[in-house]
Amino acid sequence: MRRDxxxxxxxxxxxxxxxxxxRLPCVPIVGNTAARVIGVKVGDFRGNGALIAEAxxxxxxxxxxxxxxIFTDLYTQAEAMGAKVTYPEDETAFLAAxxxxxxxxxDRLRPADPYRDGYLPQHLEAMxxxxxxxxxxxxxxxxxxCPFTNASFLVGADKLVRLMMRxxxxxxxxxxxxxxxxxxxxxxxxxxxxxPSLTDAMSSMxxxxxxQFREFSFPYLERLIDYIHGRGxxxxxxxxxxxAGIWEAMVEAGADCLSIDNDAxxxxxxxxxxxxxxxxxxxxxxxxxxxxxxxxxxxxxLSCLAQAxxxxxxxxxxxxxxxxxxxxxxxxxxxxxxxxxxGWPARTLPLP
Amino acid sequence: MSASERELFQRLxxxxxxxxxxxxxxxxxxxxxxxxxxxxxxxxxLSAGMERAGQLFDEEEYFIPExxxxxxxxxxxxxxxxxxxxxxxxxxxxxxxxxVVEGDTHDIGKNLVKIMLETSGFAVTDLGRDIxxxxxxxxxxxxxxxxxxxSTLMTTTMEGMGAVVRQLSEEGIRDRFKVIVGGGPxxxxxxxxxxxxxxxxxxxxAIRLARSLVAPAEAAA
Numbered sequence: 001m002r003r004d005x006x007x008x009x010x011x012x013x014x015x016x017x018x019x020x021x022x023r024l025p026c027v028p029i030v031g032n033t034a035a036r037v038i039g040v041k042v043g044d045f046r047g048n049g050a051l052i053a054e055a056x057x058x059x060x061x062x063x064x065x066x067x068x069x070i071f072t073d074l075y076t077q078a079e080a081m082g083a084k085v086t087y088p089e090d091e092t093a094f095l096a097a098x099x100x101x102x103x104x105x106x107d108r109l110r111p112a113d114p115y116r117d118g119y120l121p122q123h124l125e126a127m128x129x130x131x132x133x134x135x136x137x138x139x140x141x142x143x144x145x146c147p148f149t150n151a152s153f154l155v156g157a158d159k160l161v162r163l164m165m166r167x168x169x170x171x172x173x174x175x176x177x178x179x180x181x182x183x184x185x186x187x188x189x190x191x192x193x194x195x196p197s198l199t200d201a202m203s204s205m206x207x208x209x210x211x212q213f214r215e216f217s218f219p220y221l222e223r224l225i226d227y228i229h230g231r232g233x234x235x236x237x238x239x240x241x242x243x244a245g246i247w248e249a250m251v252e253a254g255a256d257c258l259s260i261d262n263d264a265x266x267x268x269x270x271x272x273x274x275x276x277x278x279x280x281x282x283x284x285x286x287x288x289x290x291x292x293x294x295x296x297x298x299x300x301x302l303s304c305l306a307q308a309x310x311x312x313x314x315x316x317x318x319x320x321x322x323x324x325x326x327x328x329x330x331x332x333x334x335x336x337x338x339x340x341x342x343g344w345p346a347r348t349l350p351l352p
Numbered sequence: 353m354s355a356s357e358r359e360l361f362q363r364l365x366x367x368x369x370x371x372x373x374x375x376x377x378x379x380x381x382x383x384x385x386x387x388x389x390x391x392x393x394x395x396x397x398l399s400a401g402m403e404r405a406g407q408l409f410d411e412e413e414y415f416i417p418e419x420x421x422x423x424x425x426x427x428x429x430x431x432x433x434x435x436x437x438x439x440x441x442x443x444x445x446x447x448x449x450x451x452v453v454e455g456d457t458h459d460i461g462k463n464l465v466k467i468m469l470e471t472s473g474f475a476v477t478d479l480g481r482d483i484x485x486x487x488x489x490x491x492x493x494x495x496x497x498x499x500x501x502x503s504t505l506m507t508t509t510m511e512g513m514g515a516v517v518r519q520l521s522e523e524g525i526r527d528r529f530k531v532i533v534g535g536g537p538x539x540x541x542x543x544x545x546x547x548x549x550x551x552x553x554x555x556x557x558a559i560r561l562a563r564s565l566v567a568p569a570e571a572a573a
Contacts, residue, residue: 032508086482088455092508094482095457157460161417162424165371207460209415241536245412286507286537291545324507324537 002340007137008066015314024309024346025066026339027280027318028289028332032072032092032325034059041090042325045072049125056126057133063332069197070126071143071322077181078145078153080118081109092325098156106170109154111180114188124192131193142189146200147220150178157202164216171216179220183227190231198224198237206241206263213246218253225254236280240321247273262320267307279308280316283335290324294334301338302348309346357388364397364429369404371421373428380432390436398426402471406556416460423467446566449492450501451479453512458505461535464555465501472559485515492529498566499530501558507537514546530565534558
C-alpha cells in the first residue's frame with residue numbers, strides 16, 4: 001500500500017495553493033471511535049481533556065487522516081448553559097433535558113464562559129494538548145454547535161420549532177444567547193491554537209424550510225463566521241441531512257468549506273457552489289462505514305471522488321457526518337487507502 | 353352528506369392545514385352543537401386536513417414546524433369531538449406501540465410518525481424516548497399491539513432495535529407483532545439484518561408500511 005509523502009499540514013497548504021500534493025486530503029470524521037483506538041470507554045471522556053486528547057491523537061496516528069476534531073457530542077455548550085446531559089458508560093452522551101422547562105425561565109439563561117462552565121474547559125484542554133503533541137504536522141479543530149441547534153437544546157426541539165411560529169422573538173433571543181456562547185467558545189478555541197469546526201444539525205432542510213433557515217439560523221451563523229474570519233481563521237460548516245435549498249445561503253453566511261451530508265447530493269453541490277467554496281463529503285457513516293465491508297467503503301469513496309475531485313475550490317474526501325463509535329477500523333483504513341491509491345491528480349477507476 | 357356538513361368538514365380540514373387551533377376548536381364545537389357525527393367529522397375533516405399537511409410536507413411546502421402546528425390544531429379539534437364518539441366507533445382500531453430506543457432522546461421523527469399513524473386510524477401508545485427494549489415488549493403484550501414501531505436518530509442506539517426483536521424471539525412471541533423501524537441512520541439493509549418486518553424512510557412511508565403489514569389479517573377476518 002502506498003504511504004503518505006506529506007504531513008496533513010503540508011498537504012492542505014499545498015493543496016490550497018494549487019501546488020502538487022501526494023493525494024487528496026481525507027477526513028473520516030472520527031469522534032468517539034477514538035475511545036476504541038486506546039481501549040477506553042466512551043464515558044471515560046466525560047470531563048477528561050487529557051484522555052480525549054490522547055485518544056484523538058492516537059486515532060490520527062493510526063489512520064493518518066488530515067484533520068483532528070475534538071468532539072464527543074453536540075451538547076457541550078448547551079450543557080454549559082444548563083442543559084442536562086446523560087453519559088452512558090460506553091456510548092455517546094445524549095440530551096436528557098433542555099436547560100429550561102418553562103419559558104418563563106428564559107431570562108435566567110446566560111451565555112456560557114468557556115473557561116469555567118460545564119466541560120468546556122476540559123474540551124479546550126484536550127485541544128491544547130493535541131496541539132502540543134501533533135500541532136506541527138496536523139490541524140486540530142474544536143467542534144462548535146451552532147446557534148440554532150444549540151437553541152434547540154436550551155428549550156427542546158419540539159418547543160423551539162413551535163416558538164418559531166408562535167413567538168419568533170423568543171427563538172431569536174435563544175439564538176442570540178447561543179451565539180454569544182459560540183463566539184466566546186470559538187475565541188477560546190482559536191486561542192488554544194485550533195480552528196472552530198461548525199456543526200448545525202437542526203438547521204437542516206430535514207427539519208426547517210429554507211425561509212425559516214434565512215430568518216432564524218442564517219443571521220447568527222453569519223455573525224459567528226464573521227467573528228471567526230476576523231480572527232484570521234477559515235471555517236468549515238456542516239449541516240446534517242438535506243441541504244440543497246440552503247447551499248447558497250451557507251456560502252453567503254461565509255463558510256469556506258461546506259461539509260455535505262450523505263442525505264445530500266455531492267455532485268449537485270459541486271455544480272451549485274463548488275466554484276465558490278471547498279466541499280467535503282459524503283460517504284454514508286452508518287450504511288457504508290459502520291455496516292459495510294472495506295470493498296464497499298472503497299467503492300463509495302471512489303464514487304465521491306468521481307463526483308467532486310475536480311471541484312474548483314477543492315475537495316476533501318470525508319464521511320457524510322461523524323462516524324458511529326463502533327465503525328470498524330478496517331473501514332476507516334479503507335477510505336484512506338482508496339484515496340492514497342487514487343493519488344493526485346486523483347484517478348477514480350478501481351485500481352488493480 | 354348535506355352541504356352544510358360538507359362545509360363544516362372542509363373548514364375543519366382547512367383549520368388543520370392553516371395551523372389554526374382556535375378555528376379547529378370553534379368548528380368542532382359547531383359540529384357537536386348541530387349533532388353531526390363526530391366520527392365522520394374527525395375522518396373527513398381533521399384527519400383529511402392532516403393528510404393534506406402530510407402531502408405538503410412530502411412536497412417540501414411544509415417542514416417540521418408547520419407539521420407540528422397542524423397536528424396541534426388537529427388534536428385541539430379531536431379533544432372536542434372525541435367525547436362524542438359512539439362506543440362502537442372507538443373499539444376497532446389497530447394498535448401500535450411506538451417509542452425512541454434507549455440512549456436517544458431525539459423524538460421529533462417519532463412524534464411525526466405517531467401523529468400520522470393516529471391520523472390514519474391507528475390507536476397509538478407512545479412510550480416516549482430513551483426506552484429500554486423490555487418496555488416495548490411488555491407494553492406490546494399488555495395492550496395486545498399489532499405493531500411495535502421503533503425510532504432512533506443516532507447510530508449509537510441502533511442496536512437497541514435488534515434487542516427488541518431478539519427479546520420477542522426469546523419469549524417465543526415474535527410472530528404476534530410486526531416490528532417496524534425508522535430514523536436517520538436506519539436503512540432497509542439494517543432492518544433486514546435485525547429481522548424487523550419493515551423499514552420506513554419517513555412518516556408517510558411509515559403509514560403505508562403499517563397499513564400493508566396489518567392488511568392481510570384484515571382481509572382474512
